[in-house]
Amino acid sequence: MEDAIREFLAANFFLGDDPAGLPGSASLIEAGVIDSTGVLELVGYLEDTFGIRIQDDELLPENLDTIDNVVGFVTRKQQEAGTAA
Amino acid sequence: MTGSGTVETDLLAIDPEEAVEAIVASLREIVGKELRRRGAVVGVSGGIDSSVTVALCSRAFGPGRTLAVLMPEADSSDDTLDLSRSVADSLGVQAVVEDITPILEAVRCYERRDEAVRRVVPEFGEGWRFKIVLPSVIGTDAYRLFTVVAQSPDGEQIEARLPAAEYLTIVAATNFKQRTRKMLEYFHADAHNYAVAGTPNRLEYDQGFFVKLGDGAADVKPIAHLYKTQVYRLAEYLEIPEKVRARKPTTDTYSLEQTQDEFYFSLPYEQMDLCLYGHNNGISADELAGLIGIAAEDIHRVYEDIDQKRRTTRYLHLGAQLVEPVPEVPAKAS
Numbered sequence: 001m002e003d004a005i006r007e008f009l010a011a012n013f014f015l016g017d018d019p020a021g022l023p024g025s026a027s028l029i030e031a032g033v034i035d036s037t038g039v040l041e042l043v044g045y046l047e048d049t050f051g052i053r054i055q056d057d058e059l060l061p062e063n064l065d066t067i068d069n070v071v072g073f074v075t076r077k078q079q080e081a082g083t084a085a
Numbered sequence: 086m087t088g089s090g091t092v093e094t095d096l097l098a099i100d101p102e103e104a105v106e107a108i109v110a111s112l113r114e115i116v117g118k119e120l121r122r123r124g125a126v127v128g129v130s131g132g133i134d135s136s137v138t139v140a141l142c143s144r145a146f147g148p149g150r151t152l153a154v155l156m157p158e159a160d161s162s163d164d165t166l167d168l169s170r171s172v173a174d175s176l177g178v179q180a181v182v183e184d185i186t187p188i189l190e191a192v193r194c195y196e197r198r199d200e201a202v203r204r205v206v207p208e209f210g211e212g213w214r215f216k217i218v219l220p221s222v223i224g225t226d227a228y229r230l231f232t233v234v235a236q237s238p239d240g241e242q243i244e245a246r247l248p249a250a251e252y253l254t255i256v257a258a259t260n261f262k263q264r265t266r267k268m269l270e271y272f273h274a275d276a277h278n279y280a281v282a283g284t285p286n287r288l289e290y291d292q293g294f295f296v297k298l299g300d301g302a303a304d305v306k307p308i309a310h311l312y313k314t315q316v317y318r319l320a321e322y323l324e325i326p327e328k329v330r331a332r333k334p335t336t337d338t339y340s341l342e343q344t345q346d347e348f349y350f351s352l353p354y355e356q357m358d359l360c361l362y363g364h365n366n367g368i369s370a371d372e373l374a375g376l377i378g379i380a381a382e383d384i385h386r387v388y389e390d391i392d393q394k395r396r397t398t399r400y401l402h403l404g405a406q407l408v409e410p411v412p413e414v415p416a417k418a419s
Contacts, residue, residue, distance in 0.1 A: 035397040039228045041249040056220075056246075059228040 001050070002071050008045050009067075013038055024068040029061075039064065046070070052077040096362055096376075099315045101322030105141065108307050112145035112282075115305050119418040122280040122304070124150030126273045128266050129180070130337060131168030131329060134308060135284040137316050140176055140323040141307050142282050148177040154273055155182045156266045158189055160340045164332075171326045181273065185265045192265075198258035201251045205233055212238035214340035217247060217255060218347045222386045223379075236341055259338055263299025280304035286313045288357055292391065293398020294349050301401055312358040352379075352387065360387045 002024070010019040013033050028034045034042060042064065043054050052074060054063075063073040116122050125142040129135045142151045153173040157166050166182070173180035189195060203209045215235040222229065231247045233255075247255070267281075274281045283303025285295055290309040295301035308316055313334075320330050334345045334354055350357045356379065363373040363384070370388060374381035404416065 029393070032396070036229065036393070037249060037253070037397075040230055040247070040252060043230065044248045044250075056230070057227065059230060061226060061228075064228065 001074060002067060004049065005046075005067060005070055008042075008049075009033065012041060022067070024071075025066050027061075027065050028067070029065055042070075046074055050074050050078060052081065097312050097314045097358060099311075099318050101318050104311070104315070104319060105144065105322060108141050109145045112141065112305065112307055115418070116146070116280045120280050120304055122274070122278055124152070124277060124279040125282045125305075126152045126154060126270050126277070126279045127282045127284065128270050128300075129153040129155055129169045129172055130284075131162075131165045131172070132332065132334065132337070133313075133316055133320055133325070133329060134286050134289075135169075136172045136325045136329050137320050137323060138282050138284045138307055139172060139178060140325060141319075143176045143178050144323075148179075150279070151176070151178045152273055152277060152279060153178050153180040154266075154270055155180055156185050156269060157182075158184065158262060159186045159195065160338065162335070162337055162342070165337060168326075168329050168332065172329060175324070175326055183269050185262070185269070188265050189261055192261055194258050194261040198255050201254040201258070202233060202235065205245045205247060205251050206235045206243050208237065208243065209235050216339040216341040216343040216348075217252070218343070219349065221346075221352070222390050223352070223383045226386065234341060260296045260299055262338060263296035263301075267299050267302050274304075282307055283309070285309050286316050287311055288313050288350065288354060288361060291361060292350070292394045293401045294345070295401065297401045312362060313354040314358045357387075360384060361391060364388045364391050 006019065006022075009015060009022075009028075015022050015033060022031070022033070028038075028042075039059070043059070046052060047054060054077075058073075062069055064070055112125070116125060124146045127135060127139040127142055129139050139151060139153050153169070153176075155166060155169040155173070157169075170180060199209065202215055206215075209215065213235055215233055217231050217233050219231055220227075220229045231252050232244050233247050233251075235243045235245075237243075270281045273279070281303045283300065283306040285300070285306055286308050287310055289295055290306065308319075311319070317330065336343050336345060336348055344353075346353050346357070352360065356377065359377050360373065360379075362368075363370075363376075364387075368376075370381045370384040373379075373384050
């Protein structure tokens with residue numbers, strides 16, 4: 001999942017000269033990787049790719065602002081969906 | 086911050102007579118001596134900013150050398166044209182009306198936009214109106230995503246989150262409006278050897294609330310250094326018609342009425358002005374909270390939002406970037 005997310009970010013945003021070197025804990029907003037439109041694109045990508053629905057109250061930095069947070073968040077969402085199914 | 090004035094009047098206090106004199110002197114210097122144009126064109130919308138701008142130009146160049154261009158379109162409010170005319174009439178400046186609807190239809194502005202809305206709200210059709218809105222930063226650290234609000238002819242409202250592609254297409258299509266208006270302003274400016282005066286106030290200029298090569302384009306921006314609260318003070322001093330001064334700031338861009346703070350700014354302009362002033366002048370969130378009655382954590386969020394908007398709209402302020410400098414052609418007026 002992390003590789004897919006990194007691939008999406010690298011294909012759509014400027015990650016600097018060393019995309020693979022972006023730490024999983026780096027703030028995507030503060031690093032200038034994504035802006036508000038980028039968040040919109042990231043949310044759409046996660047929903048379409050991983051079959052989840054992200055609610056407005058989940059649009060939080062602790063869920064979406066770093067690659068580590070995104071991976072953890074999507075994993076939790078998928079597990080919740082699996083539990084509910 | 087003490088005495089009989091309110092926080093607003095104390096922090097953003099301005100001597101309107103002095104401010105008007107300074108702007109008028111600068112306009113004459115910039116337009117006459119540096120740009121070598123003999124008057125000014127202003128796109129007048131019936132809002133406070135364009136009304137004050139055209140009044141300042143009229144003082145600087147005389148009503149005979151100030152041209153108001155009124156450019157309504159299909160989605161403009163019913164009162165836009167009357168308000169604009171009342172401003173031009175009160176100043177005695179010449180007004181030209183250019184209905185831009187046929188141009189917008191020709192470039193498929195409405196069609197492209199409506200197709201994008203329909204991808205999100207399939208019911209959207211004839212007689213429906215819509216706007217796009219952004220949640221407030223107040224009370225939450227959540228990222229804010231745009232929502233489309235569509236209203237059927239019988240008043241039923243449907244709200245849906247906008248995916249990136251549809252959001253960008255709606256904005257791109259809507260930007261035809263500001264760019265068409267600017268094209269016509271430059272037609273009249275060229276035809277009269279006038280300069281185009283842009284109308285952004287400080288909030289709009291600082292926060293990038295304009296369309297590049299649309300309302301962001303101009304030869305001179307007479308009120309870009311003034312907070313909106315100060316623009317209202319000038320409007321009073323310049324005797325702009327009361328009904329214009331009483332009008333709620335609106336984008337007048339979407340078919341459903343949309344205030345500027347639900348589309349772009351975090352707060353109504355009175356509070357946004359104070360936050361921008363506070364941030365610009367090193368007033369801490371805690372200190373400003375005590376002055377204006379908004380929670381410090383919310384002011385901190387607004388300060389962060391101000392910085393974020395400056396970063397994301399930086400490119401709107403930039404002209405075309407050169408790969409290598411051409412020192413023989415200075416970019417700034419001497």
